[in-house]
Amino acid sequence: MNRLCTLALAAACVALSVPAAAQFAKTDDAVMYRQSAMFIMSQHFGRLGGMANGRVPYDAAAAVANAEVVAAMAKLPWPAFGTGMEGGKAKPDIWKEQAKFKENQDKLQAETVKLVAAAKAGNVEALKAQFGPTGGVCKACHDGFRKD
Numbered sequence: 663m664n665r666l667c668t669l670a671l672a673a674a675c676v677a678l679s680v681p682a683a684a685q686f687a688k689t690d691d692a693v694m695y696r697q698s699a700m701f702i703m704s705q706h707f708g709r710l711g712g713m714a715n716g717r718v719p720y721d722a723a724a725a726v727a728n729a730e731v732v733a734a735m736a737k738l739p740w741p742a743f744g745t746g747m748e749g750g751k752a753k754p755d756i757w758k759e760q761a762k763f764k765e766n767q768d769k770l771q772a773e774t775v776k777l778v779a780a781a782k783a784g785n786v787e788a789l790k791a792q793f794g795p796t797g798g799v800c801k802a803c804h805d806g807f808r809k810d
């Protein structure tokens with residue numbers, strides 16, 4: 663019985679401590695996953711940019727829909743930067759400065775939550791006011807952690 667418990671505990675520990683790598687069959691999948699999430703994010707962020715910059719007519723419902731996709735995508739890429747998943751455009755600094763990288767993730771998530779709120783305000787001025795700061799966190803992280 664004791665032995666069984668020990669084994670069960672060990673199995674639970676392994677299951678709980680499986681690195682994020684276990685979520686992906688291979689590193690290439692992790693790279694494709696994080697790039698895909700960021701590609702979708704950029705498409706929808708770009709549509710908001712069109713409205714914020716007056717290139718396309720402001721559409722309040724579309725703004726909310728786009729901002730919600732951006733905020734949803736902003737949650738996704740991070741487990742795909744797990745241990746051993748170096749590659750793509752990711753600078754090695756991501757794995758060397760994990761606290762700083764995490765700070766950038768948190769900032770992005772905070773700004774995209776504000777972006778949804780700004781879109782829900784229902785006027786282009788609110789959207790404009792939050793578009794810049796959100797793009798700023800995209801850029802800051804890319805400057806520090808993405809290869810050219």
Ligand code: ASC
Nearest residue numbers: 704707708797798800801804
């Ligand atoms: C985008 C996109 C980025 C960011 C960044 C903002 O639409 O693809 O990487 O915005 O350019 O400065």
